[in-house]
Amino acid sequence: MKMITSRQHRLLRFLLQQQEYATLLSLAEQFAVSEKTIQRDLNIINDYLAEWNIRADKKAGAGVLLVAENMADLLQLEQKINGENDDAGGIMGHARRVKIASQLLSETPKETSINKLSERYFISNASIVNDLRIIEEWITPLGLQLIRSQSGTRIKGNENSVRQAMAALINGLMNHQEPGSVNHSRLDPGSYKALVQYFGEEDVAFVQALLQEMEQALAYPLGEPYYINIFTHILIMMHRRTRGNLLDNPGYVTRSHVDDPVFVVAGKMVAEIEQRIGLPLPEDEVWFIYQYIISSGVLVMENQSGSLLHAELFSDEARDITLHLVTKFSRLINIELNLDQQLYEGLVVHIRPLINRLNYQIIIRNPLLDDIKNELADIYYLTRIAVEQVFVRYTPRAVSDDEVGYLAVHFQAAVERQIARKRVLLVCSTGIGTSHLLKSRILRAFPDWEIVGVVSSATAQSVTQQMAPDLVISTVHLPEGETPVVYVTAFFNDADIRRVTDKLITEKLHQASEAYAVTQL
Template identity: 35%
Template sequence: MVLLNKRQNEIVAYLATENDWIAANRIAESFDISVSTLRRDIEVINESFIEQESQVISKPGLGLRFTIGSHFTGLHACSAGQRNEIFATKRLVGIVTDLLTQAPQPLSISTLSEKYFVSRSSIVEDLKKAESWLENFSLHMFRDHTGTYIKGDDLNIRVAMKEIIAHSFFSRHQIADSRIDRFSHTELVEQFGKVNVENCISLMSLIERDLSVAISEPYYTNLFSHLLVTIKRAVGLAAQSEIETFNRYMSREWTIAEKAVSWLEKEYNLSLPEIEVSYIYQYIISSGHHTLAKDPQTPLSPRSEADEYADKLISCCSHELGLNLRLDKKLHDGLALHIKPMLNRLAYGIAIHNPLLDEIKHEFLTAFSAVTRAVEKLVGCHATSTVSEDEIAYLTLYIQAALDKFSAKKKIIIVCSSGVGTSQLLASRINRAFPEWEIVDIVPGSQLDVTLAVKACDLIISTIKLEGMELPVAYVSALFSKKDIARISEKIIFNENMKEKDNAR
């Protein structure tokens, strides 16, 4: 059975509920995806439901419709789907949030039944789903005469609450760099209270002011979620963390974290354990677009761990992709800046949510697969924990941006001294390696100047030595091996670097 992701399960539920023909563009708009992405999802859905004799059928002029077969047993889900079942209804989200907020204090079924206006039997069924979901975070549900309650590590409780916030409120509306958009704001207020949400927004502004930066997504959402969880747990009179042994730092980030905790204590008239300072500090140094405070007395290593990780990642990806990306300084610098806080996140066990994960996996599968294999090789080298698909998807965007330099249309001239058959073989292999490129001509060296006088090109690929050329020249063998592809990629990247230097002057 093919497993469905969260969106694909939601598409099936949407179509099954409508039970009628629906235009493809209307469905795509509902899920904020392109029609082409919807078509790929439908292919996966149909393959998944083939054993149940159910499928999504398409008819021109009518749209899409889900037909239920005789062996249909209901909407099944993949492991990710089961994991995300908790987000299916607001009631389920509310019940789990209440239990996590109160943990380890109990809540009675009667209390939950009255709050959500449903029968006790409905609450019992919801609790079964909640129990299954909570096991993903090593949290356990117990029932006794006092009610139902959750037991587990405080950090795991926080992670579960952050998962709810990330997937229930922020993943529905992919609005670039919108901070807390109006849709998410309304739903957060409904679940966590207006005062708590507004206080989180205010505290985030204070932290950004002290850092002298604007924290970008997804780091803003990550820190915001942590602060909201901290407030909700503290105000809910949940048991406080008993961790007393942890590192303290003499840095600007630590001071800002201390100020944030003091602000919360004053605002809510309560006392928080000092470990809360450490938690906020970890999120701050795991966020992008800020400069860590450094001791001026300590000379910095010219090669940081992030630089080394970026180098190794690029090297591994180059090997996987058959292209040489090692000379791409822009790629290295961008990756190193991203990797620096990423290594902190891995060290502190801080997860980030990437709302574009499924899109990136579909649209940039080659790059995503290469980065995945590269990261797996680097786990042992850098003593890092397993890197999540969300993190891999962000790294993929940097690699894909570098690959786009090769896929961009280029006009090339091939200079070859061999016979017609060899030159045609060379042209064929270049076309296969770089399908977007246009071969404007294939000429012998003696005819190159004449050809350049009447035909424009971006790159010359030659099997013979050329003198006095102003255009970039990549030298290859007549048989065009993988090494030749690497040489061409080096020349393209070198040329891009030179252009950037000229533009910077």
């Protein structure tokens, strides 16, 4: 059975409910993605539907509609899709279960009862029992237990695991691409709306000011997903403390970080939080905030002279891992990336806090993960291989899909930079005017390329041997040779640009992915 992502799962469920054709534009707006992404998702869904004898019928101007020769196939698929939504992974798409899980996490270690939950949500005890079963399946991998006893029902675990689970629920409510005209400081409208809904506008404004002071004291800003992550976790800590629900941390021992300026900043933040809530906080909350700060990625600013990096953002371990990772990835794709300074700096700054996140078991969400897996499938796959082979030397903890997604973007950018400067030979036999047009349009699409010559097919082979270009672009068929050839139209349109990119990047990466897969058989 072919696999589909969570967004494709939601798109399929949406299409199953439609009785009329839905346009790509309406679907793109519904799921807050581009029409190109919807088109790509539909192609993958079509492959998935083939096993059900169903297809996504597309009509120009009308859109797409699921059709099947046998209506029973559609009904059977709908039952399966809706059934999958009842699995543990379906908790995020089920408002009542999110509320119940949120209540249990927020109030733990306090207990509640099935009867109280039934009365609160106006459903039967049997439905509550089913919801609790699904919630239990969801929290178990997070290191938490659902305890049922005669006295009541509660969640059991350590404070860090409870906060991670609460953060996962809140992240599920965030629509980072939600349209809106107002950006509330560093928070995008979707994140702001979700946090205000959960914690209230005043507490959100307080943490916003607190983090602004933190970034000023650190003298560098945090990257957006890390900023939202620490923002959420501080709100959760305040929320649980004001309700008297903080759990003890038996593994905590007093740590002295007086010489670490980040630890001093964390201490000042805790003092401000205590003043805000009017309650003392446990000593380990300074360590908690310190962990989140040093586990956060930095927003690297750039100007005409390059990236503005602080020396404290590097570490010997991060440098070592970066060098090994770039070397391993270069070998996988047979492209030398070790001299790419931009790749090195981007990775080393990212990997230092990544190591801390692995050590402290801090989870970061990547809101673009589905798109990365779809649009950069080969890069993601190869990055996953390189990460697994390199990080095992440094930590026993697995690197999550979200983290691999962030690393894959760095490698994709590096691979694309490899095609920025190419020596290209043009082969065109349709006249000098057309050849000048072709040359002009190629340089407009790839301004850093050098056109080493424009020749006819009769002289192409000899000129190729003499000039040794990196690539031949031709409007006519040529005998096969060692130099890669891309066939284009004389007008070099968008489809031709894609063909060139595919030849230089996509095909090479796909071949590398297939070659590695064969070695594992």
